[in-house]
Structure formats: C-alpha cells, structure tokens
Amino acid sequence: MAQTVDLLITHASQLLTMEDDLGLIEDGALAIQNGKVVETGSSADLEKRYTGQETIDATGKTITPGLIDCHTHLLFAGSREDEFLSRLKGADYLSILQQGGGILNTVEQLRQATPDDLIQHGLKWLNEFLAHGVTCVEIKSGYGLDYANEKKMLEAISALSGYTDQHLVSTFLGAHAFPKEMKEQPEKQMDELVNHMLPAFRHLAEHCDLFLEKNAFSLDQAEVILERAQSFGYGLKMHTNQLSQLGGIALAKKYQLLSVDHLDTISEQEIETLAETDVVAVLLPGASFFLKESAWAPARQLIDKQIPVALATDFNPGSSPCPNLHFIMNLAVHQLGMLPHEVWQAVTITAAKALGKEDIAGSLATGKRADFVLWSMPNHLYPFYHFGKNFVEKVWINGRFAHRH
Ligand SMILES: [Zn+2]
Numbered sequence: 001m002a003q004t005v006d007l008l009i010t011h012a013s014q015l016l017t018m019e020d021d022l023g024l025i026e027d028g029a030l031a032i033q034n035g036k037v038v039e040t041g042s043s044a045d046l047e048k049r050y051t052g053q054e055t056i057d058a059t060g061k062t063i064t065p066g067l068i069d070c071h072t073h074l075l076f077a078g079s080r081e082d083e084f085l086s087r088l089k090g091a092d093y094l095s096i097l098q099q100g101g102g103i104l105n106t107v108e109q110l111r112q113a114t115p116d117d118l119i120q121h122g123l124k125w126l127n128e129f130l131a132h133g134v135t136c137v138e139i140k141s142g143y144g145l146d147y148a149n150e151k152k153m154l155e156a157i158s159a160l161s162g163y164t165d166q167h168l169v170s171t172f173l174g175a176h177a178f179p180k181e182m183k184e185q186p187e188k189q190m191d192e193l194v195n196h197m198l199p200a201f202r203h204l205a206e207h208c209d210l211f212l213e214k215n216a217f218s219l220d221q222a223e224v225i226l227e228r229a230q231s232f233g234y235g236l237k238m239h240t241n242q243l244s245q246l247g248g249i250a251l252a253k254k255y256q257l258l259s260v261d262h263l264d265t266i267s268e269q270e271i272e273t274l275a276e277t278d279v280v281a282v283l284l285p286g287a288s289f290f291l292k293e294s295a296w297a298p299a300r301q302l303i304d305k306q307i308p309v310a311l312a313t314d315f316n317p318g319s320s321p322c323p324n325l326h327f328i329m330n331l332a333v334h335q336l337g338m339l340p341h342e343v344w345q346a347v348t349i350t351a352a353k354a355l356g357k358e359d360i361a362g363s364l365a366t367g368k369r370a371d372f373v374l375w376s377m378p379n380h381l382y383p384f385y386h387f388g389k390n391f392v393e394k395v396w397i398n399g400r401f402a403h404r405h
Contacts, residue, residue: 065364072139171237
C-alpha cells in the first residue's frame with residue numbers, strides 16, 4: 001500500500017540531491033511531506049511506494065536544492081553608479097574611500113532611510129534573488145555604523161522575514177568601517193561596538209562579521225571583536241585577505257570561524273593553515289570582477305587542500321552590485337577554474353555550512369527543509385553552457401510553492 005505524501009515529483013531528467021558530491025539521480029523523484037524531504041530516489045522506486053496529494057511530472061527538467069547566498073549586503077540605500085564611472089575613468093577604490101565616497105556615501109544614505117524604505121528595498125531585491133532560485137539569503141548590517149542605525153538595519157532584516165517566503169539569516173557587521181564622526185576616535189567606536197551594540201543585538205543577529213583590511217579594522221581590533229562576539233554566542237565570520245594579508249587566517253583558526261570571506265590575496269602558507277580547520281572559504285568573484293582586481297581567489301588550490309569552498313554574490317552597492325548568483329557561478333567556472341559540480345556544491349551544501357545550517361538546508365536529504373528548484377533544463381551543465389539565461393522555472397520553500405511578494 002502506497003504512502004500518501006503532500007507532493008510527489010517524478011521523472012526529473014536529473015535530480016541533484018547534493019548528498020555525496022552531486023548526489024545525481026537520473027529519472028529522479030522527490031517525495032515531500034509537511035515541508036520536509038521524505039525521500040529521493042528513482043521514479044520507478046518512488047512511484048511504487050508513494051502517492052502524492054499533488055503530483056508533478058518533471059520530464060526533461062532538473063531539480064536541485066534551493067540555492068543559498070551566504071554573503072550579501074542586500075539592505076543598502078541609494079546606489080553608486082557615479083562612483084563606478086569615476087573608477088572606470090581611473091580612480092581606485094581606496095582613493096574614493098579616502099574622499100568620503102564609497103561605503104561612507106551609502107552610510108549617509110542609509111541613515112536617511114526610514115525602516116519602511118529599507119523593507120521596500122529589501123523586498124525588491126529578495127524577489128530578484130527568488131527568481132534565480134535562491135531560497136536562503138544571508139543579509140549583513142553594516143551601513144548604519146552607529147547604534148540606532150545598525151539596530152534599524154537589523155530590525156528591518158527581521159521584519160523582512162515576515163514578507164518573504166525565503167529563509168533570511170541576519171549578520172551583525174557593525175565593524176564594516178569607521179563612521180566619519182568616529183574617524184579620530186577609533187577607541188570610542190570599538191567601545192560602542194563591543195560594549196553596547198554586540199550585547200544588545202544578540203536577539204536580532206545570528207552571526208557577527210567584520211572587515212579586516214587597511215582603512216578598516218586592524219588585526220588587534222578584529223581579535224577584540226571576535227573574542228567578545230564569541231562570548232555572546234554569535235557565529236563568527238570575517239571579510240579577510242581581499243586586498244591585503246593582515247593575519248586574518250591565523251585568527252580564523254584561533255576562533256574557529258564559520259567562514260573567511262574574499263581570500264583574493266591568501267598566501268600558500270595561509271592556505272596550509274586554513275586546511276587545518278573546518279572554516280569555510282567563501283569566495284566572492286563578483287567583487288574581483290567589478291573592481292577589476294588582478295588577483296582572484298585561488299579556488300583550485302583551496303579545493304585541492306580539501307578546504308570547503310562556497311560562493312556568494314557579495315551583493316552590495318560598491319564592489320558587487322550583482323543580484324544574480326548564476327553570474328557568480330559562471331565567473332567561478334571561467335575565472336576561478338572551478339568545475340560545475342564544485343560550483344553546485346558551493347551554492348548549496350557548502351553555503352549552508354558557511355551559515356551553520358548544513359543540518360537543515362543545502363541538500364535534499366531526508367528530514368531537511370524541502371527548499372528546491374525546478375529548472376527548465378535537461379542537466380546541471382546547462383547554466384554554464386548556455387550562460388546568461390535564467391532556467392529557473394519554479395521554486396519551493398518549506399515544501400510550498402514560493403511566490404514573489
Ligand atoms: Zn562583503
């Protein structure tokens with residue numbers, strides 16, 4: 001006697017469960033009940049054992065887990081295409097920053113924005129992400145930089161969860177830059193961050209991130225922030241080795257971070273250090289592309305050392321204004337030398353791991369959230385081969401058809 005489930009999808013030309021590499025099943029089927037994956041397998045097998053309240057024939061199509069974007073600054077205000085034009089004419093990122101442009105321009109605009117402005121902005125871009133099959137999005141604060149405005153951002157992220165079907169993961173990035181009113185008083189800003197914001201925002205943010213870089217936070221300041229954030233129970237993440245080597249990898253090992261993000265300038269010795277840890281390397285080739293960096297993250301060396309590699313958009317108004325994870329997946333193949341199966345891992349199961357969510361998301365394993373995408377393509381190589389086309393047909397989150405809002 002067949003077991004009845006809420007949804008039974010059969011005859012996918014390829015079903016990628018992402019259990020054990022791609023977990024590829026030809027003529028695959030997927031049974032869903034109560035928002036969770038019951039079982040995956042061959043259509044012949046599952047059709048014998050399950051009856052769906054709803055059934056879908058996926059002949060000629062591919063099913064994958066929902067994509068996970070594990071590094072975004074999605075909640076910004078305004079846009080910086082004028083600065084982009086200056087850069088095209090030869091100005092560099094750090095000189096723009098020193099002239100009060102760059103991130104401080106976005107901070108200025110964010111401080112003017114109302115909570116409702118932020119929610120409208122967030123929803124617009126989350127819908128765009130959903131259209132590309134992204135079912136879980138990490139969103140960082142970090143454009144408020146003072147207590148009230150960082151709180152405003154984190155509260156907006158929290159409110160956004162009520163407006164979208166997507167799973168949102170909130171990260172406190174108060175240590176993104178020093179705001180201009182604190183430029184001459186870095187100790188005072190550090191006190192604000194670790195003694196006021198960190199303890200107060202724990203209920204609003206799951207993770208804490210910081211920007212270790214020249215003109216941002218030093219190695220000593222980074223350690224103070226990580227140590228304090230860890231004591232409050234935040235998951236720890238760090239932007240490091242984007243433009244320079246300041247010792248971030250050793251620090252990541254010491255504090256057992258969830259992820260180190262960027263790594264465009266990571267040294268061979270630091271790769272050895274990273275290989276001794278469980279820390280995920282989150283690569284952000286959209287920023288390398290947009291900033292016309294000469295250095296790209298050494299994905300092949302990281303993968304050869306069995307370091308888990310995730311990919312993300314780094315969606316932000318300054319260095320990666322790209323809301324399309326598929327474009328990033330293509331950059332990974334063409335500029336980082338990653339193979340398609342490694343790229344699929346990097347935007348599903350390894351991205352989940354970078355967020356500490358690998359037990360509930362990132363693959364279509366029994367008992368995990370039924371977040372998945374039906375692609376109008378016969379196999380998983382298509383988005384790399386017919387690059388530039390969005391093959392996403394339908395998206396389910398928690399076993400329910402996901403709607404744009
Ligand atoms: Zn970032």
